[in-house]
Amino acid sequence: MKKNFFTVVILVVSLTTMVGCGTRVSKDIENTGNVNQPSNIGSDKNPQGADITYVNEKYGFSLVFPGYWQDQYNVEDVHGIGVRIHHKPTWLKNGAGTLFQITVFDKSKDEWNTQVKTAVETIGLWKIYENEKEVLGFSSPTDVQYIPDDKLLSSKYMKMENDVLKIVETFEKLN
Secondary structure (H helix, E strand, C coil), rough: CCHHHCCCCCCCHHHHHHHHCCCCCCCCCCCEEEEEEECCCCCHHHHCCEEEEEEEECCCCCEEHHHCCCEEEEEEECCCCCEEEEEEEHHHHHHCCEEEEEEEEEEHHHHHHHHHHHHHHHCEEEEEECCCCCCEEEEECCCCCCCCHHHHHHHHHHHHHHCCCHHHHCCCCCC
């Protein structure tokens, strides 16, 4: 019974990470506990404007996005287990556009240790933070998230996708 439960949990985490393109979306997600603030961090490296400090109050972390991401991304709260960052125009057009996901694992439930092996093998999950209460993991899509027939949108998505690893390096835990 315990093995089946963990298998189901692993499948849910894997599917929520990989199936970002499964539904048509007509409006932005609201009330995700996120604050997007202009920042001067690294602005000398970005001639298009100040970088954006994304603060997630619900999960207690921040990331720094390049200034040109302004109005080009949205954040989806993924069923209380983390957040998924999307290329907004693609996401609004067909429900795809996932750039990356931050997933929170509860240490009191031993979620990281029981789920990590399968998650690392199936979705390329990386540990980016750990304390006595939780482990935060990073993953990026394993399937095509842009619209191949839409050259303009796919080009914009791929440009943002190229920034993802640099963004994850800016991760800071707030509490």
